[in-house]
Amino acid sequence: MSTAAILKKNSKLFLPVLSMSIFLSIWQVLHWIIGGEFLPSPYQVYLEAMRMFSIKIGGNSVWMHIYYSLRRVILAYLLGAATGLPLGMYMGWNRTFDKVVKPVFEVLRPIPPIAWIPIAILWFGIGEGPKIFICYVGAFVIFVLNSYTGMRYTDPLLIAAARTYGATRRQQLFNVAIPASMPSVFAGVQNALSMSWMCVLAAELVGAREGVGYLIIQGMDMYKPPMIMVGMIIIGIIGASLAVILRRFERVVCPWRRDLT
Amino acid sequence: MENVCKLPLIPREPTPYITHLKAAAKDNTISIISFLAFLIAWELVCRLGIIGPYQLVPPSQLVSTFIMKLTQANPDGGTLFAHTKASLIVALTGFGSAVLIGVPLGLFMGWYKPVDIMVTPIFDAVRPIPPIAWIPLAIIWLGIGLPAKAFIIWLAAFVPCVINSYTGIKLTNPVLTRVAEIYGASRWEAFYKVGVPSAIPMVFTGLKLSLNASWTTLVAAELLAASEGLGYLIQMGRRLSMPDIIIVGMLTIGFTGAMMSWGLNLIEARFASSKRVNL
Numbered sequence: 001m002s003t004a005a006i007l008k009k010n011s012k013l014f015l016p017v018l019s020m021s022i023f024l025s026i027w028q029v030l031h032w033i034i035g036g037e038f039l040p041s042p043y044q045v046y047l048e049a050m051r052m053f054s055i056k057i058g059g060n061s062v063w064m065h066i067y068y069s070l071r072r073v074i075l076a077y078l079l080g081a082a083t084g085l086p087l088g089m090y091m092g093w094n095r096t097f098d099k100v101v102k103p104v105f106e107v108l109r110p111i112p113p114i115a116w117i118p119i120a121i122l123w124f125g126i127g128e129g130p131k132i133f134i135c136y137v138g139a140f141v142i143f144v145l146n147s148y149t150g151m152r153y154t155d156p157l158l159i160a161a162a163r164t165y166g167a168t169r170r171q172q173l174f175n176v177a178i179p180a181s182m183p184s185v186f187a188g189v190q191n192a193l194s195m196s197w198m199c200v201l202a203a204e205l206v207g208a209r210e211g212v213g214y215l216i217i218q219g220m221d222m223y224k225p226p227m228i229m230v231g232m233i234i235i236g237i238i239g240a241s242l243a244v245i246l247r248r249f250e251r252v253v254c255p256w257r258r259d260l261t
Numbered sequence: 262m263e264n265v266c267k268l269p270l271i272p273r274e275p276t277p278y279i280t281h282l283k284a285a286a287k288d289n290t291i292s293i294i295s296f297l298a299f300l301i302a303w304e305l306v307c308r309l310g311i312i313g314p315y316q317l318v319p320p321s322q323l324v325s326t327f328i329m330k331l332t333q334a335n336p337d338g339g340t341l342f343a344h345t346k347a348s349l350i351v352a353l354t355g356f357g358s359a360v361l362i363g364v365p366l367g368l369f370m371g372w373y374k375p376v377d378i379m380v381t382p383i384f385d386a387v388r389p390i391p392p393i394a395w396i397p398l399a400i401i402w403l404g405i406g407l408p409a410k411a412f413i414i415w416l417a418a419f420v421p422c423v424i425n426s427y428t429g430i431k432l433t434n435p436v437l438t439r440v441a442e443i444y445g446a447s448r449w450e451a452f453y454k455v456g457v458p459s460a461i462p463m464v465f466t467g468l469k470l471s472l473n474a475s476w477t478t479l480v481a482a483e484l485l486a487a488s489e490g491l492g493y494l495i496q497m498g499r500r501l502s503m504p505d506i507i508i509v510g511m512l513t514i515g516f517t518g519a520m521m522s523w524g525l526n527l528i529e530a531r532f533a534s535s536k537r538v539n540l
Contacts, residue, residue, distance in 0.1 A: 019386070100291060100295040111512070114480045115480045119495075119504060119511065122504055201391055201393050206484055220401060228398045229398070231394070235394045
């Protein structure tokens with residue numbers, strides 16, 4: 001076997017390593033060019049990470065900060081799914097209900113969830129409330145939109161067929177329309193999670209005493225770029241892992257979607 | 262077997278136009294009534310004191326605040342128009358530069374293997390970090406002025422531009438490319454005559470996502486560090502405990518964002534007509 005063939009065969013193993021090393025070397029070179037304080041080298045960031053994981057920041061260990069952020073996201077996400085999915089589906093199913101809810105929803109929809117932060121703080125104080133609320137808004141809108149779209153674009157032929165075979169309206173909804181809308185719903189499931197993850201960050205940046213957003217704001221206040229970067233890496237890793245976990249879950253729940261990788 | 266196929270024939274008369282109009286009016290009546298009901302309920306909740314004036318204000322007061330903010334700079338140092346303008350300048354600067362760099366980069370990444378290999382690792386390493394997480398670093402690097410905000414928005418808009426252009430051109434039907442090459446097109450000619458046109462719809466999807474992302478991120482950046490702009494306006498509203506300012510600000514943010522998306526849709530309809538797409 002030639003070298004090229006070996007490389008090709010092991011590309012799954014080889015490419016990530018290659019890409020990481022390219023990335024790290026570019027980073028290192030940039031560090032040499034820009035220098036010092038501003039852009040710490042990967043090694044400095046590594047040292048900072050070791051330091052941060054061994055001490056308490058703002059009274060909590062890094063693991064606790066991660067736990068706080070995750071708890072907020074997951075709570076808000078589940079709440080968003082529990083309310084957004086039924087609402088979106090019913091809006092897609094029932095024309096009258098759609099007409100009733102649509103105007104209010106359409107006025108609120110274009111407002112980015114992050115713009116809710118100030119009013120959420122007025123409403124819920126500065127505790128867990130506003131953070132969960134912001135993440136909830138972010139997830140909720142995406143859940144509604146995707147389940148609505150999924151429902152509206154259900155092939156009318158399927159519904160007509162069910163009706164021809166004498167299915168009641170209820171059966172048409174639960175046995176035909178909802179399963180048919182699942183692919184679109186699951187597209188939303190993924191987006192809603194990354195949206196909530198982004199929202200929790202924003203909420204924690206604006207005002208919090210714990211969470212990963214607090215970590216990077218703390219780094220900024222102490223003028224420590226390495227600390228910010230460690231925080232950003234943690235955020236990136238958690239965001240990516242959440243996406244991977246969800247994709248696994250999606251493959252279990254929606255086994256007919258084989259195009260998912 | 263004969264009676265099995267006896268389906269009733271449904272007479273299909275063309276619906277008179279007036280019926281159509283009536284139906285449309287009826288549809289909208291429901292919407293209008295429900296929206297009015299929503300406003301009235303909101304007004305009542307505030308007027309009856311169920312929710313305090315430091316948490317929510319009735320819609321009637323929103324209208325007067327809105328009219329007041331059109332001309333007065335108090336209490337936050339700028340009229341609504343000035344804040345909107347400030348935000349738009351930052352958002353469009355970041356978005357525009359992201360499109361100028363991101364779309365060509367994504368297209369080249371999808372088309373030329375070496376570019377793909379060079380850029381993808383960096384891109385993949387940076388991508389999972391939400392643009393908002395860059396705000397503290399950007400503030401340290403660039404201060405709190407236009408450059409920092411433009412940088413963050415650039416990042417936010419850049420990623421969807423690249424991903425969608427990349428995917429769009431990767432999905433170019435290989436048959437088309439091969440036909441072009443058989444007829445003697447160079448790799449470059451095939452790129453801009455076949456690859457790019459076929460990627461256009463995906464590119465526009467990317468632009469829309471980018472625009473959304475840049476508007477959202479702008480608000481976040483302005484909440485954290487700004488002295489003008491709509492994000493700053495709502496942040497000031499919170500500091501002053503004035504829900505009317507916050508809600509007027511939020512609605513303006515939503516409206517401006519929706520207008521920009523609408524504008525982009527018009528451009529898409531103009532330049533990415535389906536005729537060109539279905540090669």
